Amino acid sequence: MEAFFSSLVSILFHGLAFGAILYVISVGLSVTMGLMGFVNLAHGVFAMAGGYLMITAMQQLGLPWLPALLLACAAVAAASMLLERLLYARLYGAGELEQVLFTIGLIFVAVAVARLGYGTGPLAAPLPDYMKGQTELLGRSFPTYRVVVIAAERTRWGAMVRAAVDNRAMAQSIGIDTGRLFTITFALGSGLAALGGALGADLLAMTPTYPFEHLVYFLIVVAIGGLGTLRGPFVGALLIGVGDTACKYWMPEFGAFFIYAATMALLLWRPQGLLGRAP
Amino acid sequence: MPSDSSAAIGYGGSARLRPLELLPWVLAAAVYFFAPSYLPLGAYILIMILFALSLELILGYGGIVTLGHAAYFGFGAYVAGILAVRLSGDPLLGLAVAALAAGLLGLATGAVILRTHALALLMLTLAITSIVFEIASQWTGVTGGSDGMHSVPILPILGSFKFDMFGRTAYLYCLAVLIACWWLVRTIVHSPFGMALAGTRENDVRMHAIGAPVYRRRLIAYTISAALAGVAGALLTHTTQFVGLSVLTFELSGEVLVMLVLGGIRRIYGAFVGPVVFLVARDYLAKQSPEYWTLGIGLLLIFIVMFARGGILGLLDSLKGKLVRKTP
Numbered sequence: 001m002e003a004f005f006s007s008l009v010s011i012l013f014h015g016l017a018f019g020a021i022l023y024v025i026s027v028g029l030s031v032t033m034g035l036m037g038f039v040n041l042a043h044g045v046f047a048m049a050g051g052y053l054m055i056t057a058m059q060q061l062g063l064p065w066l067p068a069l070l071l072a073c074a075a076v077a078a079a080s081m082l083l084e085r086l087l088y089a090r091l092y093g094a095g096e097l098e099q100v101l102f103t104i105g106l107i108f109v110a111v112a113v114a115r116l117g118y119g120t121g122p123l124a125a126p127l128p129d130y131m132k133g134q135t136e137l138l139g140r141s142f143p144t145y146r147v148v149v150i151a152a153e154r155t156r157w158g159a160m161v162r163a164a165v166d167n168r169a170m171a172q173s174i175g176i177d178t179g180r181l182f183t184i185t186f187a188l189g190s191g192l193a194a195l196g197g198a199l200g201a202d203l204l205a206m207t208p209t210y211p212f213e214h215l216v217y218f219l220i221v222v223a224i225g226g227l228g229t230l231r232g233p234f235v236g237a238l239l240i241g242v243g244d245t246a247c248k249y250w251m252p253e254f255g256a257f258f259i260y261a262a263t264m265a266l267l268l269w270r271p272q273g274l275l276g277r278a279p
Numbered sequence: 280m281p282s283d284s285s286a287a288i289g290y291g292g293s294a295r296l297r298p299l300e301l302l303p304w305v306l307a308a309a310v311y312f313f314a315p316s317y318l319p320l321g322a323y324i325l326i327m328i329l330f331a332l333s334l335e336l337i338l339g340y341g342g343i344v345t346l347g348h349a350a351y352f353g354f355g356a357y358v359a360g361i362l363a364v365r366l367s368g369d370p371l372l373g374l375a376v377a378a379l380a381a382g383l384l385g386l387a388t389g390a391v392i393l394r395t396h397a398l399a400l401l402m403l404t405l406a407i408t409s410i411v412f413e414i415a416s417q418w419t420g421v422t423g424g425s426d427g428m429h430s431v432p433i434l435p436i437l438g439s440f441k442f443d444m445f446g447r448t449a450y451l452y453c454l455a456v457l458i459a460c461w462w463l464v465r466t467i468v469h470s471p472f473g474m475a476l477a478g479t480r481e482n483d484v485r486m487h488a489i490g491a492p493v494y495r496r497r498l499i500a501y502t503i504s505a506a507l508a509g510v511a512g513a514l515l516t517h518t519t520q521f522v523g524l525s526v527l528t529f530e531l532s533g534e535v536l537v538m539l540v541l542g543g544i545r546r547i548y549g550a551f552v553g554p555v556v557f558l559v560a561r562d563y564l565a566k567q568s569p570e571y572w573t574l575g576i577g578l579l580l581i582f583i584v585m586f587a588r589g590g591i592l593g594l595l596d597s598l599k600g601k602l603v604r605k606t607p
Contacts, residue, residue, distance in 0.1 A: 105583075112571065
């Protein structure tokens with residue numbers, strides 16, 4: 001019994017840390033997919049870029065951990081802004097297939113660039129000593145996220161994005177600059193993904209195939225939580241984080257089987273996700 | 280999703296066989312006689328053409344965007360492998376059983392996932408592939424787990440055509456199966472059923488309004504497509520005598536999608552052009568520098584989406600259109 005409890009605590013601990021990382025990465029995806037209506041399979045690219053850039057900033061520029069982290073996030077957010085203006089913006093009205101293909105193309109490019117720049121092997125993130133007990137910080141960090149999240153969804157910004165998606169012409173005619181709105185929202189989401197990727201560089205190791213490997217998890221988090229909400233991915237990330245850790249701990253022989261099966265069952269029961277609005 | 284007129288040329292039209300439609304088979308025969316060292320690659324290309332063709336049926340004609348078609352391809356490959364190891368290595372029996380099994384899986388999963396739309400549908404196709412992958416990777420006693428199944432014993436076709444080491448039999452075998460499946464898909468596409476399927480893609484609200492059974496049409500198409508993908512998977516097992524987990528990956532689903540779009544979607548022959556160009560290019564380039572190959576494919580995909588949605592055949596069509604207009 002005692003062994004059970006100690007394993008339970010350990011699972012909860014690691015699961016919550018994993019969930020927190022998943023949440024920070026996926027929340028931007030929920031906005032682009034749900035609010036802006038863009039099937040962005042390349043979201044993991046931004047998380048990977050965040051992790052790699054942080055490592056570069058620390059090793060090449062010799063920056064300490066925190067400035068390197070912030071620099072990486074800012075760089076990714078800026079780059080994603082450019083991408084959004086140049087490429088993504090052209091496909092807002094396009095079909096799902098075009099968006100899927102375009103973002104898969106983007107993943108391919110990112111994988112190739114990462115391989116050319118960093119080699120094929122996994123790269124360890126050089127964390128500072130005070131971060132070695134990493135789970136502790138992550139465990140503590142997410143009450144803050146939670147506050148931010150619940151606040152953000154009720155803001156004017158959220159309402160504006162939703163308005164711009166539901167009826168772009170109308171939103172524009174009442175003076176909302178929808179193009180700028182989307183760009184900034186997109187950059188924010190990508191910046192958060194970079195933050196998550198960099199913070200989680202220890203949990204989800206940096207490899208060039210990162211955007212492919214973890215894509216399913218990011219998508220599952222968003223899909224089961226509910227698209228277009230900010231609390232949805234929070235619930236989804238915690239469920240997946242703890243559930244996945246528990247499955248791998250107790251029933252390693254089944255691998256990720258239960259996660260996928262549970263996702264399927266949930267999506268069939270509620271295609272719009274747990275907290276999603278009915279279509 | 281509205282389609283521009285150039286992309287719409289590929290379906291409808293006359294069901295009569297045009298001389299140009301025989302070109303792929305003439306080329307395939309030419310490869311057999313004049314480039315015998317390319318037969319193993321050729322057989323693989325023929326298999327991927329069949330796989331792309333099965334995807335074309337649901338994606339191009341049915342408008343069902345899936346990221347998990349490898350589930351049926353891989354399922355067919357594993358069924359053929361397990362059947363050969365446990366019961367009988369007869370290839371034709373293997374094809375039939377793989378088609379049946381993959382078709383049943385398509386029917387069962389399709390009945391569930393086709394009730395959803397957009398992202399949920401996309402996610403469910405991913406989840407199904409992942410589940411089949413997990414089963415294949417964990418059920419090591421039967422599937423060989425991550426090692427796969429090596430030297431699967433395959434008997435001669437019809438008891439008399441042995442698979443030779445130069446891949447001649449394998450090539451002709453794949454070619455014969457592809458021709459049969461091509462004819463089937465061609466017939467379906469030109470039939471009233473095919474028209475109705477394209478209708479559900481173009482405007483499913485209107486199809487509902489005129490009383491067409493949209494869901495049932497989609498499900499039938501999905502089942503047929505899954506069965507064809509299963510046949511392609513079984514062909515791979517038969518010709519390589521090997522089944523590994525790579526037949527069930529998301530990467531494979533993505534790759535076949537890329538090949539199809541590269542050739543040109545919403546037309547049967549896009550599924551022929553795409554795999555040939557993609558796989559021949561990969562054979563040359565990927566050996567020299569896999570990084571630049573990946574980079575090139577990524578840039579090419581972005582280019583296609585931005586500027587050439589009809590793929591290679593679409594580009595040829597618009598080129599032809601321009602030439603015709605210039606000479607009145």
